[in-house]
Amino acid sequence: MPTAPKKKKRVVARSDRRVRQFRLGEGLPTPTEVRAEMADMRDVLLGRENAPIDRGVMTLQEVADGYFARACEWEQLILEAQADGRIPKNSPYHSLRTQEIRSFKELTKSAAELGSRRLTYENLRWEQEKSGRDSAGW
Numbered sequence: 203m204p205t206a207p208k209k210k211k212r213v214v215a216r217s218d219r220r221v222r223q224f225r226l227g228e229g230l231p232t233p234t235e236v237r238a239e240m241a242d243m244r245d246v247l248l249g250r251e252n253a254p255i256d257r258g259v260m261t262l263q264e265v266a267d268g269y270f271a272r273a274c275e276w277e278q279l280i281l282e283a284q285a286d287g288r289i290p291k292n293s294p295y296h297s298l299r300t301q302e303i304r305s306f307k308e309l310t311k312s313a314a315e316l317g318s319r320r321l322t323y324e325n326l327r328w329e330q331e332k333s334g335r336d337s338a339g340w
Contacts, residue, residue, distance in 0.1 A: 223264065224254035226272045230279035233294040240306050243269045247313045259324045263317025270310035273303050 227239050245251040246265060253265045280299045283289040289296075 222268050222271075223257070224268065226268055230276060230283065233298045236276055236298060237302065240273075240302065243272070244306065244309065247309060259320050260317070263314050263321060266310045266313035266317055270307060270314060273307045273310060277303055277307075 230236075231239065242251070246253050247269065253261050255261060255264060257264055277299055280289065280295045280303075283295070284291055
């Protein structure tokens with residue numbers, strides 16, 4: 203007797219396998235909503251609000267990189283919608299993309315670079331402590 207074909211197992215991503223350790227917004231909201239989301243992220247990067255995660259010395263770089271990725275997503279979605287004709291080139295999205303999102307991306311890059319320098323400093327400090335103990339006979 204022939205058997206029914208096996209159903210393919212649906213692969214479900216587990217939360218511990220996500221690339222990002224915190225959730226970001228999705229899709230392309232209205233320009234007003236993009237500005238509000240950007241303002242919330244800016245407050246975190248400037249230290250006015252708590253970060254969505256706490257990874258010690260890695261927090262700043264992780265968060266800034268996530269925010270940069272979100273800004274790139276906005277930019278790509280706007281460009282795609284303009285190419286498809288869903289958003290006219292003279293719409294509020296155009297100035298949002300060419301001015302505010304561009305400026306926000308620069309802020310996130312600077313924050314990620316600072317986070318990287320902090321990581322480098324902590325690694326150097328750890329190496330110095332390690333070599334100091336090794337030379338002391340530990």
